[in-house]
Amino acid sequence: MSNHKFQHNLWDFPWGYVESFLIYSGLLITGFMMEIFFPLKTNTGIIFPYNLFILAGLFLLIIILQLFLKKQAFVKWLGSVHAAIISIVFITFMVMIMGIIPQIKTDSEFIQLLGLNSITSHWAFLLILFVFLISLGLITFKRILNFKLNNIAFILNHLGLFIALSAGILGAGDTQRLNIELEEGNPNWKAYNNKTKEYVELDFAIYLKDFIVEEFHPKLAFVENSTGKIIHNDGKNLYLINQDEHYIFNEFEIDITKYLASSGRIGDAYHFVNDIGAPPAAQLSIKNVKSSKTINGWISSGSFLYQYEALKIDENLSVVMTIPEVKKFTSEVSILQKNGERIETTIEVNKPFDFDGWKIYQLSYNEKMGKWSNTSVLELVKDPWLPYVYFGIFMMIAGAINMFWVGNKFKKENKYDVD
């Protein structure tokens, strides 16, 4: 650090790192005190129009500070490098707590009392964030006021971050997330709000025409008879089951002679069956190269209706089929509007559907039933502040691309270190 600190007394102008550290520590301690005595119990955020008022207040504050009070020590400090650097340190500190202590209900009274398991709604975090935002806004505003063309990169980075952060934080309270459970053949217009634990009636109904699950082929794994544990690569990267596939594992040569995606046991073999709950099965021929012994038999993953079947190959080992993993799940729905209009669409993971200010996501289904599930859960999300957040994000993307292009052009002279 620079040595000017040793020559001037605390709180003499200009405020440097020590003062910045003290101010942010003050915020931190105040925040912790507030958290102990009147914690923010809910995590619902600030709702419209109060968040808009706060945002307007923030803008106004920044403008007033810069235009009328910029000679004040405090304002100079807010727009200074020292404040910026120390604020980054304190935010990092708070977020680090979040990164170490699980943000879930806890038995520890200490964690509970200090609110260490709910940092995002912690007074200390919010206070620090608030001053940080003022600081960032002020720094940006100063640059915008004496705009030069080569300031564009700076403005993209800093204004982008300011917009994305303020819109994201203040807008969080206005986001609505509703779950709607659909059953094939039945329309539903009642959605459940997880935050308020209430059902909400929608202006439209959703009708599930069909719910489709596509699965990957199941996998083959070696398990230890005594413990039932998968011994094969610690359970990772197992062999995919395909007709006529040939694998070698330790001293075993495995041939998959038959694969049935949907089957049922009839007598001592599996045959193709297309019933609800019919699991996949495979016929194997396993040769022990050391002893030249060959074992033939069937394995099946089982389903919610049928037992699984393993194939014992010697005293120690058996071969099993894992439950197939899901590749894709899709809801074919109609959206029924009050005016009688009908919109047909399909919704799947990563392919949400936009409708009437809502984004509709595929969330889950009856996982116990697996691919035979005839229920589907969709999530409806309304996020009115999203365009502003995206605006900020795209500014930052542009800033990052600029940064990549230009790299670092270091200035030789440094006006800040020479006090």
Add this chain to the structure above:
Amino acid sequence: MTWINFESYYLAIVFCWILSLLFLGLSYKKKKLFKYCLLFIIIGTATLIWFDVALWIELHRPPLRTLGETRLWYATFLPIIGLLVYIRWKYKWFLAYCLAMGILFLTINYLNPETYSKTLMPALQSPWFIPHVLVYLFAYALLAASSFVAIKSLYSFYKNTFSENDLKLADNLVYIGFAFLTLGLLFGALWAKEAWGNYWTWDPKEIWAFLTWMMYLLYIHYRYFHTTNSKEALLILTFAFIILLICWFGVNYLPVANTSVHTYTQS
């Protein structure tokens, strides 16, 4: 086996890279030999890219899912970055470092042969997946390189042979690496919105990625204002790299691990 005869590829690539390291070393005495170094890097790296593509086609998905596959891309990008930096800054030792790291990563994969499963969970089947991970790998490789420069510079401080030029390289690597880190973070947010309806959830991996980002942000600003306090800047850079390492593979061992959507262990 879907890990299509990696062994022969491994031997060919490592053979090329070791040859190029050899020529690189010799070129300190005999400058002319350096072109052979470049030649063998290019042959080795081209072979590795060939392997990446073959594996991609074989798996029917980009090989970006497991730690082993991640290492593969790391090994691919290190020599490329090494070459780019050489072209711009003429640092031979940096090229050697990239090659050595590349060889190390490939060797780890060679010693842990994994057959790579073909399944990919629905949330990962997205056009955002490849840019998100590739951009991150690029950032990590550049920032790792910048930390190496930092450690070397700290050492030369101690030896009193420090030169400002070393730090300039670190700065440039951080700037470019940080740009990629920002892109990775933002692409991740945009993707999360498409997949889960939330652009930021403070998931443990996101938290540590954010912390990494903040540490490099700290470095950039500290460096910008205190161009002469090189030693403090170097310490920040070293610390930032520790956070990056926690983010990259430490998160799985933290108490917060089981609350993450980013750990894809088999159920």
